[in-house]
Every structure is written in structure tokens, then in C-alpha cells.
Amino acid sequence: MQMRCYCVTHHGQPLELVQREAPQPTGTEVLVRVKAAGLCHSDLHIWEGYNDLGGGKKLSLADRGIKLPLTMSHEICGEVVSAGPEAGDVKAGTMAVVHPWIGCGQCVACLRGEENICTKPQSLGVMRDGGFGDYVIVPHPRYLVDLGGLDPVKAAPLACAGVTTYSAIKKFGTRIHDEPVVIIGAGGLGMMAIEVLKALGAKGAIVVDVDAAKREAALKEGALAAIDARAPDAVEQVVKATGGGARAVLxxxxxxxxxxxxxxxCTRGGHVVIVGLMGGDITLSLPIIPMRPLKIEGSYVGTLPELRELVALMREGKMQPSPVSSRPLGEINAALEALARGLVVGRQVLIP
Ligand SMILES: [Zn+2]
Ligand SMILES: [Zn+2]
Known part of the structure; x- marks a missing residue:
């Protein structure tokens, strides 16, 4: 059985169309026919080959163990085709969203259920081949979350944009019910964050972005306010909109x-959760951390149980899908280009 995939063969060069034999699942593996594969901002960094650490320093993806050629996309929905002899009871034809944040399965993080922060990650579309192809191998059926009739195009972004924002918002705890959450960045993740806040019955979102079209889209999505990040008084505007300073900033x-x-x-006691990987660095006066006191936390994608919770929210109709635009997989290079130039509102989902 032949398959097509679009691979990164050289960083920064157009993805290459490769024809190859579709892999056969062995052991606990499951072969999934891709129905929809989302294009994430972090795919841009994989494609470029590095993360910007600021001060002229770069974190090369080769140093993180990422090898080429690689088929990207970690936001995959598809249909089970076949499974290896040790996969157990997996029904062909099941439609599922794939949890891509797979760990080694043996370390303490993995045993705690936090495979997303395993030190030997095996993530699909990052360390192993992902969804920009006709088929993908999933190492174990437990990573398949049944769609239960959800549209695969609308559900694909749950695997990264969804679980990333969900996991980050959960870190704010109960304060999301008392004060609005300030969301910086109204791209695919920002729109998803607004939906997650609505699904959780939170107070609401105040969105900050440099782009007028994205601010407009956020307001349409239900944001309480949208502030231009480049306005000279952007900080004052956020302080005013939050009634005295933010307690939760994503x-x-x-x-x-x-x-x-x-x-x-932030007001005193403010909590900042950083998710974005755009890069750079900051100089921080240390006394302000205890004196104000501030909580600064990082959040990296999410766990399999969190993805299950999120899919359940959508299946129960408590959460609406965030905006997506679908296009054929053959347009992947144009999609990548549009994302790199900041021209995309919502999520681009590619269909093989
Ligand atoms: Zn992603
Ligand atoms: Zn592990």
C-alpha cells in the first residue's frame, strides 16, 4: 500500500512530497488513515530548525534530537485501519483524535501520567512522523480518543491548540471564575482559549494582539475586550479593563x-502562564517577584487525561470548536507560508 507524505528534508526549504510504502503496524501499534491534520505555529520552528532563546542564542532542534526527514503535524484526526498483534481490541473504522505528546512510558513523569514532560519524548510530528501524510503510526491504542461523531476537521486542533490552552488555563485554578483572564495572542491558540474559558464557565477573556483582524475575530468569538499590544498605553488599558490589574495572564x-x-x-498576586515559544529574553528585577508577589509559570502542551476531558466537553456540546479553515494537503507549503507571514486567522487544517 503506497502513501504520500510531505516531509521536512532541509530546514527552511519547501516540504517535499515523498511517495513511500505505508508502514505496517507491529506490537501495540495502530495504523491510522489521516482525515485531518492541523498546522501549528510550533511546526514553523521545526521547519526552520531552531527556537530563538534571545541574546543571539538559538536552541537547535538537532540538539533536541529531531532528525530529518520528518513528517510534521501533531494535530491528527483519523480512522483506524489496522493494528499490531499486541494492540488489543481496536476496531477498524473508529474515528479518533490522536494524543501526540507521547513519552518513553517508563520514567517518573510518564508513570505520573505526564508524558508531555517526559525527558525522552516520542511526540508524533516532532520526534516521530506525524499527520501530513495519508497514514500515521500511533504507538499504542491508548493514545486514540474516540471522536464520537465530532467533525475530524474541527476536532484536530484539540490535540495541540486545545490541550495546550486547556492545560495552561487549568493552572490558574479557581481564579478564572472571579476575574477575566488576559490572553496575549489571538491566533489559533487564542481563539481556542476563548472557547475553553467559555466551556469552563469562566468570567471571560480580555485579548491583546497587534493585529486588528485578529482582535476583531476575538471580539466576535466573545472576548470582553480587545487591546492593541502596540498601543503606547497598552498596559494601562489592560489594568483598566481588568479593574485594577490582571490576576491571570496567559x-x-x-x-x-x-x-x-x-x-x-499584573496586580499584586498576579499569575502569568507562558505557553508561546516565539522567543527572546527579559531582564527581571528579582525583588518584584516576592514583593508583588508574582507567579510565573511555563506550560507545555498537555496530558492524555486532559485531552480526554477536552474531547468530552466538546462531545457533550459544552465547548464549541474554534474557527478552522481547511485546505487540501497538497497546499501545505502555501499554508506554511501564510502562517509564517502572520496572515492566518484561526487554525489551518490540511486534508489528505
Ligand atoms: Zn502545536
Ligand atoms: Zn518518560
Whole structure:
């Protein structure tokens, strides 16, 4: 059985169409026919080959053990085709969203259920081949979350944009019910964050973005306010909109100016969760951390139980899908280009 996939063969060069034999599942593996595969901002970093650490320093993906050629996309929905002899009872034809944040299965993080922070990650679309192809191998059926009739195109972003924002928002605890959450960045993750806050019955979102079209889309999605990040009084506007300073800021950009803004907009006891990987660095006066006191926390994707909770929220109709635009997999290079130039509102989902 032949399959097509679009691979990163050289960093920064267009993805290459490769025809190859579809893999046969062995052991506990499951072969899934891809129905929808989301394009995430972190795919841009994989494609470029590094993360910007600021001060001219770069974290190369080769140093993280990422090898080429690689088929990207970690936001995969598909249909079970076949399974290895040790996979147990897996029904062909089952439609599922795939949890891509797979660990080694043996370390303490994995045993705690936090495979997403395993030190030997095996993530699909990052360390192993992902969804920009006709088929993908999933190492174990437990990573398949049944869609139960959900549209695969709308559900695919749950695997990264969804679980990432869900896991980050959960870190704020109960304060989301008392005060609005400030969301910096109204791209695919920002729109998803608004939906997650609604599904959890939170107070609401105040969105900050440099792009007018994205601010407009966020307001349409139900944001309480949208603030231009480049306005000279952006910090004052956030302080005013939150009624005296933010208690919860979700930075989905993670660049020098956005983290600065997040910290400056906090009131005493403010909590900043950084998710975005845009890059850069900041200088921080240490006494302000205990004196204000601030909580600065990182959040990296999410766990399999969190993805199950999120899919359940959508299956029960408590959460609406965030905006997606679908296009054929053959347009992947144009999709990548549009994302790199910041022209995308919502999520692009590719269909093989
Ligand atoms: Zn992602
Ligand atoms: Zn592990």
C-alpha cells in the first residue's frame, strides 16, 4: 500500500512530497488513515530548525534530537485501519483524535501520567512522523480518543491548540471564575482559549494582539475586550479593563515584549502562564517577584487525561470548536507560508 507524505528534508526549504510504502503496524501499534491534520505555529520552528532563546542564542532542534526527514503535524484526526498483534481490541473504522505528546512510558513523569514532560519524548510530528501524510503510526491504542461523531476537521486542533490552552488555563485554578483572564495572542491558540474559558464557565477573556483582524475575530468569538499590544498605553488599558490589574495572564506568544506586558499588567498576586515559544529574553528585577508577589509559570502542551476531558466537553456540546479553515494537503507549503507571514486567522487544517 503506497502513501504520500510531505516531509521536512532541509530546514527552511519547501516540504517535499515523498511517495513511500505505508508502514505496517507491529506490537501495540495502530495504523491510522489521516482525515485531518492541523498546522501549528510550533511546526514553523521545526521547519526552520531552531527556537530563538534571545541574546543571539538559538536552541537547535538537532540538539533536541529531531532528525530529518520528518513528517510534521501533531494535530491528527483519523480512522483506524489496522493494528499490531499486541494492540488489543481496536476496531477498524473508529474515528479518533490522536494524543501526540507521547513519552518513553517508563520514567517518573510518564508513570505520573505526564508524558508531555517526559525527558525522552516520542511526540508524533516532532520526534516521530506525524499527520501530513495519508497514514500515521500511533504507538499504542491508548493514545486514540474516540471522536464520537465530532467533525475530524474541527476536532484536530484539540490535540495541540486545545490541550495546550486547556492545560495552561487549568493552572490558574479557581481564579478564572472571579476575574477575566488576559490572553496575549489571538491566533489559533487564542481563539481556542476563548472557547475553553467559555466551556469552563469562566468570567471571560480580555485579548491583546497587534493585529486588528485578529482582535476583531476575538471580539466576535466573545472576548470582553480587545487591546492593541502596540498601543503606547497598552498596559494601562489592560489594568483598566481588568479593574485594577490582571490576576491571570496567559501569554500565547512568549516574546520579550509580550512577557514584559504580561508582568507589567499584573496586580499584586498576579499569575502569568507562558505557553508561546516565539522567543527572546527579559531582564527581571528579582525583588518584584516576592514583593508583588508574582507567579510565573511555563506550560507545555498537555496530558492524555486532559485531552480526554477536552474531547468530552466538546462531545457533550459544552465547548464549541474554534474557527478552522481547511485546505487540501497538497497546499501545505502555501499554508506554511501564510502562517509564517502572520496572515492566518484561526487554525489551518490540511486534508489528505
Ligand atoms: Zn502545536
Ligand atoms: Zn518518560
Amino acid at each position: 501569554d500565547l506568544v512568549g516574546a520579550t515584549p509580550t512577557v514584559r506586558l504580561a508582568l507589567d499588567a
